Amino acid sequence: MITPRPGGRTARTQAVVFEAAAALLAEKDPGQLSMTEIAVRAGVAATSLYRRWGDVRTLLMEVAVERLARESPLPDTGALAGDLKAWTAAIAGSLASPGGSAFFRVYVATAPTGSAEMPGRARAIGRRLEQVQAMLDRASARGERAPGVLEVTDHLLAPLYMRALFGVPADPAFAEALVDRLLSQT
Amino acid sequence: MITPRPGGRTARTQAVVFEAAAALLAEKDPGQLSMTEIAVRAGVAATSLYRRWGDVRTLLMEVAVERLARESPLPDTGALAGDLKAWTAAIAGSLASPGGSAFFRVYVATAPTGSAEMPGRARAIGRRLEQVQAMLDRASARGERAPGVLEVTDHLLAPLYMRALFGVPADPAFAEALVDRLLSQT
DNA sequence: GAATTAATGCAAATTATTTTGCATTAATGG
DNA sequence: CCATTAATGCAAAATAATTTGCATTAATTC
Numbered sequence: 211m212i213t214p215r216p217g218g219r220t221a222r223t224q225a226v227v228f229e230a231a232a233a234l235l236a237e238k239d240p241g242q243l244s245m246t247e248i249a250v251r252a253g254v255a256a257t258s259l260y261r262r263w264g265d266v267r268t269l270l271m272e273v274a275v276e277r278l279a280r281e282s283p284l285p286d287t288g289a290l291a292g293d294l295k296a297w298t299a300a301i302a303g304s305l306a307s308p309g310g311s312a313f314f315r316v317y318v319a320t321a322p323t324g325s326a327e328m329p330g331r332a333r334a335i336g337r338r339l340e341q342v343q344a345m346l347d348r349a350s351a352r353g354e355r356a357p358g359v360l361e362v363t364d365h366l367l368a369p370l371y372m373r374a375l376f377g378v379p380a381d382p383a384f385a386e387a388l389v390d391r392l393l394s395q396t
Numbered sequence: 397m398i399t400p401r402p403g404g405r406t407a408r409t410q411a412v413v414f415e416a417a418a419a420l421l422a423e424k425d426p427g428q429l430s431m432t433e434i435a436v437r438a439g440v441a442a443t444s445l446y447r448r449w450g451d452v453r454t455l456l457m458e459v460a461v462e463r464l465a466r467e468s469p470l471p472d473t474g475a476l477a478g479d480l481k482a483w484t485a486a487i488a489g490s491l492a493s494p495g496g497s498a499f500f501r502v503y504v505a506t507a508p509t510g511s512a513e514m515p516g517r518a519r520a521i522g523r524r525l526e527q528v529q530a531m532l533d534r535a536s537a538r539g540e541r542a543p544g545v546l547e548v549t550d551h552l553l554a555p556l557y558m559r560a561l562f563g564v565p566a567d568p569a570f571a572e573a574l575v576d577r578l579l580s581q582t
Numbered sequence: 583g584a585a586t587t588a589a590t591g592c593a594a595a596t597t598a599t600t601t602t603g604c605a606t607t608a609a610t611g612g
Numbered sequence: 613c614c615a616t617t618a619a620t621g622c623a624a625a626a627t628a629a630t631t632t633g634c635a636t637t638a639a640t641t642c
Contacts, residue, residue, distance in 0.1 A: 219638050220589065241427040241453070241505050246629065255591045260630065262589085267427070318504040318561060319427050335562065360564070368558035369550040375504060376521065378546070395577070405608055406619065432599065441621045446600065448619090 226252045227259065231273045236309025240270055240319040267320040274313040284341045290349035290356055291393055297345065298366055298385035305374040306381075314371050338367070357392060365392045412438045413445065417459045422495025426456055426505040453506045460499040470527045476535035476542055477579055483531065484552055484571035491560040492567075500557050524553070543578060551578045 230252035234243055245266050249256035263269035281304040285296035304310050317335070342362045349356040366388050373380040416438035420429055431452055435442035449455035467490045471482035490496045503521070528548045535542040552574050559566040 223590080239453075239506065244629070256630085257592080257632090258590055265630095267425075315504055318501055320425065363558065363562075363564075364555040365551070368554035371558065372549065372554035376549075378549075391581070404610095409620080430599070442600085443602090443622080444620055451600095 223252075223254055223258065224262075227254055227269070228273050228276060231270060232277060232309070232312070235270070235273070235312040235316070240266075240312075240316045243270065245269070270316045271320055274316040278313050278338070282338075282341070284344060286348070289352075290345065290354050291389060293345045293348070294362075294366065294389045294393075295386050297341065298370065298389060299382045301367075301370055302380045302382060302385040305370060306379070311371070311374040314374065339363075361392060409438075409440055409444065410448075413440055413455070414459050414462060417456060418463060418495070418498070421456070421459070421498040421502070426452075426498070426502045429456065431455070456502045457506055460502040464499050464524070468524075468527070470530060472534070475538075476531065476540050477575060479531045479534070480548075480552065480575045480579075481572050483527070484556065484575060485568045487553075487556055488566045488568060488571045491556060492565070497557070497560040500560065525549075547578060 227248065231243070231248050234248060234251060243266055245259050246256050248266070248269070249259050259269065263272065282297065282300045285293050285300075287293050287296060305314075339359055342359050346356040346359065346362070366385075369388060370380050370385065373384075413434065417429070417434050420434060420437060429452055431445050432442050434452070434455070435445050445455065449458065468483065468486045471479050471486075473479050473482060491500075525545060528545050532542045532545065532548070552571075555574060556566050556571065559570075
């Protein structure tokens, strides 16, 4: 059984487990969560969680990746400024929701202090960067002058996530101002 | 015994414990560290750690606060641009060292996902913000036009920490460019 | 729809973490 | 220097987390 159907047992238990983990993530630190706790909340045997994900870090990273994919769709407004504004607004919105910075917290908490590895990590962050690159490529194809991916992460993503982390509100107007600031400097 | 002398037993064990924790922090995630592990490395009974700090989170937060205070001194070059450049360069430097983002990781890992509390947290982050405010106040007193604290955290600190988190190098030139970019927009 | 395969649940065993009680050692105050 | 107080160490107990073996249930294949 490599890819079970959406309604299969495997998919079903994964769904309840992810749901339970996400709910707990909105309540407490990633570092405070245990396999046992998630298993109880999900109504699933802890044994199953250990067998499928190995440890809490791995499980939480998968949850984060899955949620991220759903929360900020890639916009296409026809202009770079519009794309970036819609995208950052969506990010700001999801960061504002309870547990909205959960993905980011999980990433940081599970990221190795050293330099190397992490397949889940690369996948998680790769998703965001692919979105950025796609937008920038479209802009270039239209003949617009576009910044690089690094500029976007440095000047758009960084302030938004930092604010989420420190509890400073980041409303849509702030996100929009960041985009204007970035584009006026290219 | 409220404030034991620098050479006292309490201070001595705290020193070895902090040293051990910092060393381990450079090797693995904050979330991976246990009291037991730190105790063994420090050559101290785990019992003592539990009694003095209660749990790993609390201990690590204190370690982070203590290290931060030593790592980035407040510069005074006579001009805001110079102050900010010296300060960001110091931050970039310590972030580049092995385990340099340990403080930040600890902060994120131990920060509650919910909204409330945290004495250690406020103290930790307050230190950085006081430094910023002091620099900005001096600049204003000299008659220079100075940005607000939020601008500094959004546009200087955020990119630096974000890069540290994702393993993207942030050299002194990058830090300097951030300062120029910020000041040219005030 | 039976046979096969994989995932799950459950209980027991193992291992790690945390707490507790008490003896010991170091620091402090006369 | 002696008495007092607080911190530490050590061992045992209590709790929590993780692993393992095996029976059971659900899904897939033919």
